[in-house]
Amino acid sequence: MEQIELVTPKTLQVTKPLTMVSGSILPKYELVFETYGKLNDDGSNAILICHALSGNHHAAGIYESENTKGWWHEHIGSGKSIDTNIFFVVCSNNLGGCHGSTGPASINPSTGKIYGSDFPIVTCKDWVASQNTLREHLQIDCWAGIVGGSMGGMQVLQWSIDYPDKIKNAIVIAAAAKLSAQNIAFNEVARRAIMEDADFHDGRFLEYNTIPKKGLALARMLGHLTYLSDDMMGEKFGRELRTEKLNYNYEVEFQVESYLRYQGEKFATKLNFDANTYLLMTKALDYFDPAAEFNNDLETTLAKTTANFLVISFTTDWRFSPERSQEIVKALLDNNANVSYAEITSQHGHDAFLLKNDHYEAVFSSYMNRISTQLQTGRK
Amino acid sequence: MEQIELVTPKTLQVTKPLTMVSGSILPKYELVFETYGKLNDDGSNAILICHALSGNHHAAGIYESENTKGWWHEHIGSGKSIDTNIFFVVCSNNLGGCHGSTGPASINPSTGKIYGSDFPIVTCKDWVASQNTLREHLQIDCWAGIVGGSMGGMQVLQWSIDYPDKIKNAIVIAAAAKLSAQNIAFNEVARRAIMEDADFHDGRFLEYNTIPKKGLALARMLGHLTYLSDDMMGEKFGRELRTEKLNYNYEVEFQVESYLRYQGEKFATKLNFDANTYLLMTKALDYFDPAAEFNNDLETTLAKTTANFLVISFTTDWRFSPERSQEIVKALLDNNANVSYAEITSQHGHDAFLLKNDHYEAVFSSYMNRISTQLQTGRK
Numbered sequence: 001m002e003q004i005e006l007v008t009p010k011t012l013q014v015t016k017p018l019t020m021v022s023g024s025i026l027p028k029y030e031l032v033f034e035t036y037g038k039l040n041d042d043g044s045n046a047i048l049i050c051h052a053l054s055g056n057h058h059a060a061g062i063y064e065s066e067n068t069k070g071w072w073h074e075h076i077g078s079g080k081s082i083d084t085n086i087f088f089v090v091c092s093n094n095l096g097g098c099h100g101s102t103g104p105a106s107i108n109p110s111t112g113k114i115y116g117s118d119f120p121i122v123t124c125k126d127w128v129a130s131q132n133t134l135r136e137h138l139q140i141d142c143w144a145g146i147v148g149g150s151m152g153g154m155q156v157l158q159w160s161i162d163y164p165d166k167i168k169n170a171i172v173i174a175a176a177a178k179l180s181a182q183n184i185a186f187n188e189v190a191r192r193a194i195m196e197d198a199d200f201h202d203g204r205f206l207e208y209n210t211i212p213k214k215g216l217a218l219a220r221m222l223g224h225l226t227y228l229s230d231d232m233m234g235e236k237f238g239r240e241l242r243t244e245k246l247n248y249n250y251e252v253e254f255q256v257e258s259y260l261r262y263q264g265e266k267f268a269t270k271l272n273f274d275a276n277t278y279l280l281m282t283k284a285l286d287y288f289d290p291a292a293e294f295n296n297d298l299e300t301t302l303a304k305t306t307a308n309f310l311v312i313s314f315t316t317d318w319r320f321s322p323e324r325s326q327e328i329v330k331a332l333l334d335n336n337a338n339v340s341y342a343e344i345t346s347q348h349g350h351d352a353f354l355l356k357n358d359h360y361e362a363v364f365s366s367y368m369n370r371i372s373t374q375l376q377t378g379r380k
Numbered sequence: 381m382e383q384i385e386l387v388t389p390k391t392l393q394v395t396k397p398l399t400m401v402s403g404s405i406l407p408k409y410e411l412v413f414e415t416y417g418k419l420n421d422d423g424s425n426a427i428l429i430c431h432a433l434s435g436n437h438h439a440a441g442i443y444e445s446e447n448t449k450g451w452w453h454e455h456i457g458s459g460k461s462i463d464t465n466i467f468f469v470v471c472s473n474n475l476g477g478c479h480g481s482t483g484p485a486s487i488n489p490s491t492g493k494i495y496g497s498d499f500p501i502v503t504c505k506d507w508v509a510s511q512n513t514l515r516e517h518l519q520i521d522c523w524a525g526i527v528g529g530s531m532g533g534m535q536v537l538q539w540s541i542d543y544p545d546k547i548k549n550a551i552v553i554a555a556a557a558k559l560s561a562q563n564i565a566f567n568e569v570a571r572r573a574i575m576e577d578a579d580f581h582d583g584r585f586l587e588y589n590t591i592p593k594k595g596l597a598l599a600r601m602l603g604h605l606t607y608l609s610d611d612m613m614g615e616k617f618g619r620e621l622r623t624e625k626l627n628y629n630y631e632v633e634f635q636v637e638s639y640l641r642y643q644g645e646k647f648a649t650k651l652n653f654d655a656n657t658y659l660l661m662t663k664a665l666d667y668f669d670p671a672a673e674f675n676n677d678l679e680t681t682l683a684k685t686t687a688n689f690l691v692i693s694f695t696t697d698w699r700f701s702p703e704r705s706q707e708i709v710k711a712l713l714d715n716n717a718n719v720s721y722a723e724i725t726s727q728h729g730h731d732a733f734l735l736k737n738d739h740y741e742a743v744f745s746s747y748m749n750r751i752s753t754q755l756q757t758g759r760k
Binding site for chain 1: 561666
């Protein structure tokens with residue numbers, strides 16, 4: 001039987017104020033995080049995992065109290081791509097999140113009330129700055145690698161730009177250097193769904209003892225739908241009916257409707273995802289555009305980056321298509337960076353980055369083995 | 381200056397009950413329609429236009445009272461692809477619509493109240509049956525052609541299956557023989573947005589003197605977004621800001637957000653589209669699957685079809701991609717039908733079927749010329 005590490009989340013209290021990209025100042029904050037494996041003596045084997053929109057710090061292992069495996073359990077653990085026998089793995093819940101780190105559901109020290117919509121807009125750069133504080137706390141001089149998919153991949157890119165000497169290897173999966181107009185448009189529809197829910201109360205819903213459940217479920221349905229490929233949905237659901245024959249009414253007729261409603265409701269109620277966090281994360285995605293500071297030139301943006309890169313995309317991912325990854329690869333190659341690129345054949349759309357896939361695992365593992373060899377030989 | 385025909389909508393009162401696919405019976409109904417050009421002596425030059433989800437009977441010409449050109453004005457008129465000097469063109473508002481034909485906002489004769497959500501589910505087959513009654517009323521023995529894009533193209537297909545001897549030419553544009561799971565999923569998200577709006581009142585909103593404006597706007601934003609291509613949105617909006625610099629709040633930041641909100645609001649308020657009609661139309665789309673009656677075999681489904689076909693698709697249409705049109709073409713070819721197929725290069729996604737495009741116009745016009753020649757020679 002597979003050995004799964006028992007884990008307990010830890011919390012870092014940061015009392016040094018954080019001046020955010022927006023100009024807002026967060027006087028203090030907490031970051032909840034988990035670690036897997038052991039930091040070696042010279043602190044050279046640390047891997048940071050950056051999570052995606054709906055993710056959190058529970059990337060791997062299992063809690064004693066409940067049977068929930070981490071969201072990237074497939075890739076992190078003993079003998080897996082990110083082998084916890086070799087690496088010390090760290091994952092924190094992003095600032096503004098809703099799983100323990102300071103966010104919109106936390107108390108605003110300046111008012112004594114829940115932040116709600118007063119929580120300042122967080123950007124990818126702010127996340128990376130806060131993760132850098134966590135790095136210092138953990139006494140890690142330099143990450144052996146930083147890994148992330150989707151929004152996580154954007155944080156990896158930002159790390160390589162903002163702290164080039166603190167990251168040896170950057171693994172950017174199913175990401176993009178910035179959102180397209182279509183990406184932003186999907187996010188905007190999701191936000192409208194939340195903000196126009198009668199229970200949203202301008203983001204102060206917790207003070208009203210309610211949550212904008214319907215809007216959040218709708219946002220999630222839409223998000224989920226765009227993370228899947230047309231082909232995969234066709235194969236999984238086709239036009240299969242929920243009941244034996246058509247009912248000709250507005251109830252659920254097709255399996256795909258039932259599936260999406262379930263996903264939406266689970267997210268909004270069972271998983272209890274905070275609606276303000278959802279808004280915040282989609283905004284951070286929209287704002288992510290590191291090249292904007294460099295005259296919109298991605299090559300210049302990545303000029304100071306010294307990390308080795310592994311960039312991975314998935315054939316049927318239409319939210320962050322292979323072309324978007326290739327833009328990153330091109331900018332890196334134009335800088336003579338050391339970059340490997342793999343386009344993985346998968347039917348699973350954007351979601352593929354979270355799922356098992358032999359080719360994906362082979363590429364990922366062999367790159368992680370290379371990092372492991374670097375550790376042993378001390379070479380880059 | 382271009383000559384635009386002045387038009388006035390007419391109404392057909394149908395008193396013969398319509399037994400619908402759902403089993404419901406509509407005791408009587410009205411169809412509002414427009415005609416352009418003149419029916420020739422032997423009634424052989426009639427072209428039926430079938431409209432798409434948000435369309436109506438005002439396909440061409442202009443009203444005396446207001447300056448609104450018909451939605452397919454680009455293609456119908458004197459000297460245009462569908463030349464009103466040659467053809468007698470008919471377009472009706474679909475049953476269940478909200479522009480004059482009997483629909484959810486009409487009075488239910490059995491209760492004396494607005495139908496609202498009691499209006500029975502209409503299918504593509506029902507539309508075609510009601511359009512056939514209009515054909516009889518207009519004393520047209522056989523349509524020289526039936527033309528439609530998107531949902532309109534589905535009606536054309538249904539005509540060719542249900543009334544093979546009443547249609548000489550079928551022009552199916554940007555359509556599919558059935559919706560995919562992804563298509564249904566997008567429709568379902570749009571419906572949830574409407575039905576969960578606090579002003580929806582289980583579809584009885586008109587009795588409450590309100591409309592589910594927010595939900596309908598949201599549904600339209602999502603629809604509109606999926607009718608455009610990623611490339612085209614990128615070119616039109618990119619990441620352009622609405623204001624000079626980023627505001628880091630939840631207001632509109634990017635032009636694309638502003639554009640979509642405007643489209644949604646216009647649809648829900650200025651155009652006053654009925655939310656129940658929107659639900660009904662999306663349901664009719666979901667249910668459309670003529671092959672279901674023929675053991676899911678499209679070749680058998682189209683076996684009795686005797687019309688000539690022109691099938692058109694657009695390269696960047698990802699709602700109804702060229703592959704979906706090719707499925708129709710293949711089934712027709714397997715039946716040795718006379719079919720022409722054109723895949724038009726366009727950046728405009730699904731919306732391309734409504735827009736000007738030289739290649740599209742050339743293909744369309746030359747096919748219509750062929751029909752005109754058929755009329756003159758009496759040959760098929």
